[in-house]
Amino acid sequence: MAALVALRRDLHAHPELGFAEHRTAGIVAAFLSARGIDVYRGIGKTGVVGVLRRGRGTGVIGLRADMDALPMEDAGGQPWKSQHPGRCHACGHDGHTVMLLGAADRLAREADFDGTVIFIFQPAEEGLAGAKAMIDDGLFSRFPCDAVYAVHNWPELPLGAAQTRPGAIMAxxxxxxxxxxxxxxxxxxxxxxxxxxxxxxxxxxxxxxxxxxxxxxxxxxxxxxxxxxxxxxxxxxxxxxxxxxxxxxxxxxxxxxxxxxxxxxxxxxxxxxxxxxxxxxxxxxPATLNTAPEAQVALRAAERTGLRASVADKPALTSEDFSFMLQAVPGAYLWLGSAESRPLHHPAYDFNDALIPLGIRWFCEVVRDRLALKT
Known part of the structure; x- marks a missing residue:
């Protein structure tokens, strides 16, 4: 876990804006390739897709993380503060990327599922519709998925809590x-x-x-x-x-x-x-709309991860371009509690590294739920 925390902080120190995530994409591709995962680059400009197959199962599950930073100054005081003026990982996409890499590493080593996992590392979530760019570039025609899942750190919830809901989750x-x-x-x-x-x-x-x-x-x-x-x-x-x-x-x-x-x-x-x-x-x-069965999968996986999982009372008025993926494929978007931390998009925000193992386990539990080994 120490290596993943170090990687997360390295990404925080070297943020890249939408469709310019060349260094980040290179790190992601090298990490996946080193674990025997098939890698495809340049999907939606700087997007990366990894494909991991196990057994004879025909099920295919997509897991998505966003990679881009925000065009703002980093006002944090940590040693891994952004080294690039006007760029800052103030929304936690550095942490999302590392959580999905950690899940890819664990799933590649443990192989306790039957089917195919598609790891989707998406560029340009912050207002530039990187998800749509990947879809337009053939994401789901080249890598068809039965369902797709994503997670976002959520400072409005305490650490160890998780929420989602069927239907609208983001505006x-x-x-x-x-x-x-x-x-x-x-x-x-x-x-x-x-x-x-x-x-x-x-x-x-x-x-x-x-x-x-x-x-x-x-x-x-x-x-x-x-x-x-x-x-x-x-x-x-x-x-x-x-x-x-x-x-x-x-x-x-x-x-x-x-x-x-x-x-x-x-x-x-x-x-x-x-x-x-x-x-x-x-x-x-568009609005981010979870399909009801996949929202239940997300909550079940959160419970098995040891999180305090609950149905959100109401959606948020913030937006998310994972919505484009949910228009194309059934799926769900989960809020993973990260408080105490600064609010998202705050200039001194820094991802809570305590979330990394929780996010990894959640991604893996989603795969196990959907692609359980046949007995």
Missing amino acids: AADRFDIRVTGGGGHAAQPHLSPDTLLATSELVVQLNTLVARAVDPCEPALLTVTRIQGGFSHNMIPAEARITGTVRTFNPQVQDIIERRLREMATHVTAAQGLKAEVTYQRYY
Whole structure:
């Protein structure tokens, strides 16, 4: 286990952004190959797949880990702090990678299953849809799976706890960008020019009422404005301003309502000020939806691992591109408690190494559950 902890910390010190995980992919490929696992590289640009076959069983189970880091500074104080400015493993993908490598090592040595395991090391989870890139590059046509499973460390749960649920576990994630144009002039002559900042400010306020007034209160949904840009001088009304934000939903019909109303709102609010709004709306990750039988497998495996397994009361409004894999293949996504630790995406976050043996055992128990040896 000490070697795996050292590897995790090495990956933390050398984070790589989405579709640039060349060093990480090389380490993964070499690790798998050294254990007699068939290795396939370059799937979805920098993705790596390992294939391990045992016995005569026809069952095939996929296990997935993400490899990429975030574009942010590492504010941690540990010796294995990121050595690369502007890159940080602040979501624990270094730990996910090592847990799956540890499971591959154990399954290759112990061989206590009958069938095939597909180890999926995915690039670019953080907003770049690396899972979709792997699927588009033939992941499941080249390596068909009966089911696929993934785990994510979860600081909101205590160490030793695990949760998942049938159905929605993570939200769909959309991004909107609104460009307001048609103004520009001297700040001392507001009567001669439409005020882009006034219209943009009004639009921000109205957007924050959209979910409450357009969506059924029983439907979970969220809209958050995350960026407002406009202006260069204290005495100038800018010619344009921009708004950026995110929408999170679980129901595609609610997603449709919010997009339509957002476009209408942007058009009408700005038009009332004599301006125009250009809206770009991107649905970049669908909701992560577990299939019920596979969610039960994930919870059973957690119990056999010795974890305090339970059904989550509600899904999270964070998003995950494992959702694309679950659209293609049945499967489940598990939260593995990691507290006490910093929140995910915090600049001083560091993966809790105590999770490594728990994650390894969970992956292995999933395989044993689905590919049990015939007696």
